[in-house]
Amino acid sequence: MNRIIMFLKAKSIGLLIGILWATLSCFTPTADPTQAIGVSIQSGEAHQLASYFDKDLELRIDPVGVDFASVQAGQAELIMRSFFRKYPPLRFRTDEQGSTPHLRYATGTYWSGSRSFHINVLMRQATPGQYRIHSIQVNE
Structure with a gap:
């Protein structure tokens, strides 16, 4: 059970970082x-x-x-x-x-x-x- 929770947390953090990266790249001056x-x-x-x-x-x-x-x-x-x-x-x-x-x-x-x-x-x-x-x- 703990492994599943740790896996889901890691996936959530990765997804959050991906969303943040995509959002910030929209506002770069080179866009x-x-x-x-x-x-x-x-x-x-x-x-x-x-x-x-x-x-x-x-x-x-x-x-x-x-x-x-x-x-x-x-x-x-x-x-x-x-x-x-x-x-x-x-x-x-x-x-x-x-x-x-x-x-x-x-x-x-x-x-x-x-x-x-x-x-x-x-x-x-x-x-x-x-x-x-x-x-x-x-x-x-």
């Missing part, structure tokens, strides 16, 4: 934020998306007439929240993504009702391994 950004867009979560914004970014949203060469992250979050309210997400698909040593980009298609939008996201390296959104463009 690619592209998937999390896609999830934020898919769910229409402006606040979650804004957590990846650079301090200032380019924001162009043709369907609502937004065209800023530079806007502060807080203002960009409010604008994205307004876009998501006006065009609630039905689904989002990442169409293409790529990177260079200091840049990452992703393009995707966002559907809201019967309308579809093409979204481009450009990220710049802020610190080694950490990328921030520098530009978002939305076109119908």
